[in-house]
Amino acid sequence: MEVLDHVAAKIRDLRVSYNSGEGLSQESLANHLGVAANTISRWETGTYVPSIVDIQKISRFFGVSINSFFPSELVNADEDEDLKALLRTARNLHPADLEELKKYAEFRKARGIYEGKTRPKAGRKGGKHK
Amino acid sequence: MNTQHYYEDLKALARQVRAEHGLSSPRVLPTDLMRIYEKHGIVLDQWPYRFRNLRGAFINDHLGTTIMVAKGLPLDPMVFTMAHELKHFFRDRDLGISYCDQSNLNKSLEIGAEIFAAELLFPDRDLSVT
Numbered sequence: 001m002e003v004l005d006h007v008a009a010k011i012r013d014l015r016v017s018y019n020s021g022e023g024l025s026q027e028s029l030a031n032h033l034g035v036a037a038n039t040i041s042r043w044e045t046g047t048y049v050p051s052i053v054d055i056q057k058i059s060r061f062f063g064v065s066i067n068s069f070f071p072s073e074l075v076n077a078d079e080d081e082d083l084k085a086l087l088r089t090a091r092n093l094h095p096a097d098l099e100e101l102k103k104y105a106e107f108r109k110a111r112g113i114y115e116g117k118t119r120p121k122a123g124r125k126g127g128k129h130k
Numbered sequence: 131m132n133t134q135h136y137y138e139d140l141k142a143l144a145r146q147v148r149a150e151h152g153l154s155s156p157r158v159l160p161t162d163l164m165r166i167y168e169k170h171g172i173v174l175d176q177w178p179y180r181f182r183n184l185r186g187a188f189i190n191d192h193l194g195t196t197i198m199v200a201k202g203l204p205l206d207p208m209v210f211t212m213a214h215e216l217k218h219f220f221r222d223r224d225l226g227i228s229y230c231d232q233s234n235l236n237k238s239l240e241i242g243a244e245i246f247a248a249e250l251l252f253p254d255r256d257l258s259v260t
Contacts, residue, residue: 060179086189086227093231097184101229104177104198105189112193 003070003114004049010069012044014062033057052111066103066110074113083109133238140242143220144249158251160205163212167197172219174212176201183231186211188218191226195219213247220246 018024026040033040033054042048050058059066067075083105090101131139148154151166167174175198185207186199197215199208211230218228222239234240 086191089225089227090187090229092233093184093229094182094233097181097231100177100179100181101184101187103179104175104187108175108189108193108196108198 003074004046006071007050007055007069007114008044008046011040011050011058014058014064015040015044018062029061032061052107052114055110055114056107060103066106070110070113075109136238136242137245140217140221140246141249141254143217144246145253145255147216147220147250148253153250156252158209158213160209160212163209163216166216167212170219171195172197172216174199181231183233185230186215187227187229188215188222189227190219190223195223210247210251213250214243216250217243217246 015026015029016023026044027037030037030040035054039048043050043054055069056066059069083102086105087098087102090098093101147166151162151169153162164174171194173194173196175196177198178201180202181200184200185203186197189196189198197212197219199211199215203211214230215228218225218239221242222228225239228239228243230240230243
């Protein structure tokens with residue numbers, strides 16, 4: 001599955017399975033994220049490509065790692081070791097700050113993966129970056 | 131190099147950076163530092179989520195060189211943090227990651243970064259009484 005298809009499917013899966021399967025409407029999710037109501041539909045169908053910042057917001061709303069939006073083969077073990085090594089250096093931080101720094105490091109890594117996939121044809125598939 | 135020489139070297143580096151980038155007054159703005167970052171290929175991330183104590187972090191790895199600054203900082207602490215992290219780019223980039231919070235400010239690398247930032251923003255020469 002292409003990265004962008006994976007992202008689109010993940011957004012839909014998270015929304016539909018929200019609250020133990022009760023689900024969340026596209027309008028409600030749009031309100032939480034501060035985007036137009038039809039944007040969610042367009043993200044889920046791949047008509048629009050969410051920015052990495054949008055994906056970060058979605059991941060935080062649903063309480064999942066930003067890594068879960070990407071195929072596991074792209075989030076490979078070697079690079080996870082790099083992330084762990086980076087964070088070991090910061091082990092004396094306040095636990096809340098360490099957790100937030102981890103989210104930032106994951107965001108940074110996800111951006112590296114995502115921008116390589118979206119830069120030439122960002123925005124709509126083949127269109128403007130959103 | 132003993133500690134005193136290390137700190138003097140960092141002050142000299144700060145003065146060199148000021149000269150190279152045309153910083154001629156004590157009023158250094160975020161845009162001045164962004165210009166320096168851009169010249170050196172450093173990506174600046176203003177992280178919009180809350181940290182308790184962390185002000186900023188420097189990461190240099192296979193994804194590139196990134197400085198993260200906590201977005202909620204008031205202007206002056208933000209500028210100081212940006213200057214502080216710049217020292218890690220010039221002198222500590224082989225370490226991979228450096229972070230700046232209250233727990234590590236007594237370490238020589240961090241004291242050095244504070245001295246560099248102070249000299250970059252408020253050179254001794256400009257503050258000395260004649």
